[in-house]
Structure formats: structure tokens, C-alpha cells
Amino acid sequence: MKLNGKTAVITGGAGIIGAATAKHFIAEGARVALVDRDQTQLATVLAELEASKAVAITADVTKGADCARYAHEAHAALGPIDVFFNNAGIEGKFAPLPEFSEEVFEEVYAVNVRGVFLGLKYVFPVMRDGGSIIITSSTAGLRGSPHFAAYTMSKHAVIGLMRTAAAEGAPRRIRANTIHPAMVESNMMRRLEMQRVGNRTLEDIQQEYKSKIPLARYIDPSEIAASVAWLASDESRMITGSQHVVDGGAMMI
Numbered sequence: 295m296k297l298n299g300k301t302a303v304i305t306g307g308a309g310i311i312g313a314a315t316a317k318h319f320i321a322e323g324a325r326v327a328l329v330d331r332d333q334t335q336l337a338t339v340l341a342e343l344e345a346s347k348a349v350a351i352t353a354d355v356t357k358g359a360d361c362a363r364y365a366h367e368a369h370a371a372l373g374p375i376d377v378f379f380n381n382a383g384i385e386g387k388f389a390p391l392p393e394f395s396e397e398v399f400e401e402v403y404a405v406n407v408r409g410v411f412l413g414l415k416y417v418f419p420v421m422r423d424g425g426s427i428i429i430t431s432s433t434a435g436l437r438g439s440p441h442f443a444a445y446t447m448s449k450h451a452v453i454g455l456m457r458t459a460a461a462e463g464a465p466r467r468i469r470a471n472t473i474h475p476a477m478v479e480s481n482m483m484r485r486l487e488m489q490r491v492g493n494r495t496l497e498d499i500q501q502e503y504k505s506k507i508p509l510a511r512y513i514d515p516s517e518i519a520a521s522v523a524w525l526a527s528d529e530s531r532m533i534t535g536s537q538h539v540v541d542g543g544a545m546m547i
């Protein structure tokens with residue numbers, strides 16, 4: 295098993311990618327702490343996992359005190375942390391730049407950038423030497439996306455945080471990498487499709503998105519989880535400061 299005996303913290307643990315990754319990590323031998331602000335959904339996800347292998351911590355990643363608490367509670371429950379999947383994120387709204395809401399910009403920044411920074415700040419000290427940090431960016435972190443200023447900004451920004459963590463972690467053999475999914479079969483995609491639907495059909499919007507992926511389908515959350523597990527494992531021990539794209543070929547066209 296790739297992650298035998300390892301401990302992991304997963305933010306956005308109640309979400310689709312976080313939950314799929316928790317399941318995969320446990321199947322590979324890890325114990326996990328799931329962090330999310332959605333207490334109800336967190337309980338649902340926890341109930342589906344092997345009880346002795348998972349704990350849930352309700353916290354808002356935008357708040358420093360919550361981040362300090364989840365790092366402390368995860369350490370108390372699991373011991374030193376081997377893997378930090380810094381993954382919580384929101385999508386915000388589509389709008390052209392002149393109409394882009396300042397409030398939405400701030401909201402997306404708070405979760406996707408400040409939340410990732412605070413996670414690094416507080417989890418770093420409780421990590422075991424030789425650990426692995428994986429931050430969820432997006433293909434939107436590698437190119438421009440019209441009408442999607444806040445999300446695009448945030449997913450570029452975390453590459454800077456990842457590189458900082460990779461550089462500061464290296465003396466302790468702590469690695470840091472970003473993962474860049476394209477469209478994943480998820481609630482987030484449903485919400486994005488609904489924003490764009492207007493007078494078109496949902497199927498039409500989905501077809502348009504899928505036409506941007508040479509492998510011609512949305513990515514399954516388990517396919518993101520498998521890549522995250524590999525980056526978390528010792529098999530990727532010489533990989534740090536890198537960007538790992540899981541996009542069905544979307545970035546090449």
C-alpha cells in the first residue's frame with residue numbers, strides 16, 4: 295500500500311475531490327483528518343469511511359484561528375502529519391471584468407488564496423520531515439479564462455505559495471506540488487454549468503465543456519485522488535515545486 299502508516303490532513307474534505315481522496319488514502323493505508331466548514335456534509339462523508347481511520351474537524355479555512363485549531367486537532371488525533379492536501383476552494387461567479395463584483399473577488403481570494411496560505415502557515419510546523427504537500431490549483435491556474443477573474447487569479451496565486459513551501463520545506467525533505475484538474479464530474483461543475491446555461495440547454499453547455507477535452511469526458515474525482523495519492527507517496531520523492539496536470543489533454547489544444 296502506497297501510504298501505509300501515513301497521516302493526512304485534507305481541507306475541503308466534505309467536497310467531492312476531498313472525499314474521493316480521503317477514501318483513496320485510507321485504501322492505501324493512511325489515516326486522515328477531514329477539514330471543512332460544512333459540518334453536515336462532513337458528517338455524511340465521515341460516515342462512509344472506516345471509523346478508526348478518519349476524524350472530521352469543522353473549520354473555516356479563511357480564519358487564522360480556525361486554521362491553527364484544525365492543525366492542532368489533527369496533530370493531536372493523528373500524530374505528526376505526513377501529507378497535507380490543501381484543497382478547499384470555491385468557484386465564484388462568471389462576469390466580464392468591468393462587471394466583476396468586488397465582493398466575489400474578495401470571497402474567492404479569502405478561501406482559495408488566504409485559506410491555502412493559512413493552511414501552510416499552521417500545518418507546516420506539525421508536519422513530519424519527509425512529508426508531502428499537495429495544493430489544488432486548476433487548469434485555470436495555468437492559462438487565462440475569460441469572465442473568471444477571481445478564480446483564475448486564485449489558482450495562479452497558489453503556484454507561488456506552493457513554490458515557497460517547496461523551497462522552505464526542502465531542508466526538511468518536505469515536498470510541495472500543485473495539482474491542476476480540468477473539469478471534474480462534481481457539484482462545482484454543475485454550479486458552473488448552471489451559471490452559463492441562459493437560454494441554452496444543460497446538455498449543450500456540457501457538450502461545449504467536453505469538446506475542450508481531447509479524451510472527451512469530465513474527469514472522475516477518483517482519477518484526481520489517484521494522482522494526489524501518488525504525489526503524497528514516497529514514489530514521487532524527488533518531485534517538488536512542480537505542477538501536475540490531470541486534464542484529459544485539455545491544456546494541449
Ligand SMILES: NC(=O)c1ccc[n+]([C@@H]2O[C@H](COP(=O)([O-])OP(=O)(O)OC[C@H]3O[C@@H](n4cnc5c(N)ncnc54)[C@H](O)[C@@H]3O)[C@@H](O)[C@H]2O)c1
Binds near residue numbers: 312332335353405
Ligand atoms: N470540480 C472541478 O471541476 C475542479 C476543477 C479544478 C479544480 N478544482 C478545485 O478542486 C478543489 C475541490 O473542489 P471540489 O470539486 O471538490 O468542490 P466541492 O464544492 O465539492 O468541494 C469544496 C469543499 O470546500 C469547502 N469549503 C469552501 N470554503 C471553505 C472554507 N472557507 N472553509 C472550509 N471549507 C470550505 C466546501 O464546503 C466544500 O466541501 C477546489 O479547490 C476547486 O477549485 C475543482
